[in-house]
Amino acid sequence: MTQPSDPSIQKDVILVTGSSGLIGSAVVHKLGLLNTVIGFDRAGPPYPPEEAVCITADMTDKASIEQALAEVRERFGNRIASVVHLAAYYDFSGEPSPLYENLTVQGTKHLLEALQSFEVEQFIFSSSNLIYKPTTPGHPLDENAPLDPAWDYPKSKVETENVIHQQRGQIPTVILRIAGAYNEMGHSVPVVHQIQRIYERTLTSHFYSGDTASGNAYVHIDDVVDAIRLTIEQHHQLAPETVFNIGEAKPVSYGEIQETTGQVLYGTDWTTIELPKLLAKAGAYAQDLVGDPFIKPWMIERADDHYELNIDKAKQQLNWQPRYTLMTTLPTIIKNLQAHPDLWYKVNGLELPSELQ
Incomplete structure (x- = not known):
């Protein structure tokens, strides 16, 4: 085995891919004090946090990955306590991309x-x-629930889970099936777009093409980081291959977000009308002709989908449970929008309307 040249090898070596991303950066901050954290990321900004040893790696290029790991071996030796693999392609528009396969x-x-x-x-x-x-309210999904990914992003996750099973060799693996991640500035794509529509008082903010009682599972980024930390700390007690649901047990419905946003912004419930799907699709197609609206026709088909997670396994084996809830954090997200609209729009990748500039 190659001898390490860096004295910091006395700490556990943890490799984080996608280390400059929202979750990756938070993981590096959390683990960097007690471990040697190596951040794999593309060349150029954004960079991993300063707690990480940054090594350039293009995850779409086999040779680049091999070269980056050769540098890891040369500088830190042959032992890696944990690889936290976060690098992946994600595009909520639903448009196809070769990066789902390549990355x-x-x-x-x-x-x-x-x-x-x-x-x-x-x-x-x-x-x-x-x-x-998708399930129905009151019937949470455990880790053995049926899979049915509806679009390219979750499909790529299922394919990758299968790859991990086939390619892991003797490496113990943990798959964390993470709910929609958010923090006090937003960052959850569907949530921030829903808030944006009400904030801008758009006509579409009053219409929904599904059951407003249907909800999704969410989880605060700090809770995701805690789950990763606990997974690393307890790795000797885990099965060689295991899966955990990471999310809040209580889903949040579209209607709840509508009501809370209306109350915080304007002191009143926001009127929401459920549209028939055919009419909603026609409206979405018409909007596509004149711009690039967030609501796409394919989303209308999934508007009734309900995701509710059973997190008992993570509670029992990781001693993990969420400390935050979206419903208690949502007013803070909205108040941050009111206080700093320029910043809020920027960090959420949204274009600030001309009348707000």
Whole structure:
């Protein structure tokens, strides 16, 4: 085994892919004080936090992955306590992209192949609750629930979970099926767009093409980081292959977000009318002709989908449970929009309307 040249190898070495991303940065901050954290990321900004040793790695390029791991071996030795694999492609528009295959699926395959010559004690993969077949209120989904990914993003997660099973070799693996992540500035794509429509008083903010009582599972980014930390700390007690749901047990409905947003912004409930799907689709297609609205025709088909998670396994085996809820955090998200609209729009990747500039 190559001898490490860096004295910090006395700490556990943790490799984080996608280390400059929203969750990746938070993981680096959390783990960087007590561990040697190596951040794999693309060249150029944004960069991983300063707590990480940054190594350039293009996860779509097998040779780049192998070269980056060769640098890890040279500087830190052959033992890696945990690989936290967060790098993946995500586009909520639903548009197809070769990056789902090249980055999420094949990138994971090449990474696992290159890790076989290391002493890897654990490989953690961030999957999604959206891989499940939707359920109905009061019937939470556990880790054995049927899978039915509806669009390219969750489909790529299912394919990658299968790749991990096939390619892991002797590396113990943990798959975290993570709910929609948010923090006090928003960051959850459907939530921030819903708030944006009400804030701007758009006509579409008053209409919905599904059951407003249907909801989704969410989880605060700090709770995701805690789940990853606990998964690493307890890796010796976990099965060689295991899966955990990571999310809040109580889903949040479209109607609840509408009502809370209206109350915080304007002191009144926001009138919401449920539209027939055919009419909603026609409206969405018409909007597509004149711009690039967030509501796409394919989303209308999924408007009734309900995701509710059973998190008992994570509670029992990881001693994890969420400390936050979206419903208690939502007023803070909205108040941050009111206080700093320029910043809120920027961090959520939204274009500030001319009348608000």
